[in-house]
Amino acid sequence: MFDGEPDLGRRANGVAAFDTRPLVLPEPLLVEIGYMLGSRASASAEADFLRDVADGLYTVESIxxxxxxxxxxxxxxxxxxxxxxxxxxxxxxxxxxxxxxxx
Structure with a gap:
């Protein structure tokens, strides 16, 4: 659930399933995503995300x-x-x- 919108996660997954190209993430966003995963999910979730970045699942773009x-x-x-x-x-x-x- 995201800020009272239980449907938001499902909709976000639908967008990701629609386009199979790597998602483009601005460099500064990596820090924010890592922090959120580490503080709100788990250190393991943060490590999985960073591993996905290293494996090329995301395209990281300098802004x-x-x-x-x-x-x-x-x-x-x-x-x-x-x-x-x-x-x-x-x-x-x-x-x-x-x-x-x-x-």
């Missing part, structure tokens, strides 16, 4: 580059300082064809 990209887009910035030259180019701004990555 940092997306936040930086969204802010740069909002402010009209065209050049971004980053050391993430391998992953940052996938961020596609709407106001220019691509960010100029520095250094």
């Amino acid at each position: 940092f580059r997306w936040c930086v990209g969204a802010l740069a887009e909002r402010l009209g910035i065209t050049r971004v300082a980053t050391l993430d030259t391998r992953h940052f180019p996938v961020v596609k701004p709407r106001h220019i064809s691509a960010f100029t990555l520095l250094p």
Whole structure:
């Protein structure tokens, strides 16, 4: 039961059964899920979740580059300082064809 909504768990399982691709989890959410499982379920549930993450059951996505990209887009910035030259180019701004990555 979730906050007085006994139907919520069933509906959530239905969503998971509908699409068998790995769920995408933002990195910061891993900490929250781990904490909730450890404090509200058990250490074993938390360990099972972390094992599932390690086994690739979930796709873990860094949100940092997306936040930086969204802010740069909002402010009209065209050049971004980053050391993430391998992953940052996938961020596609709407106001220019691509960010100029520095250094």
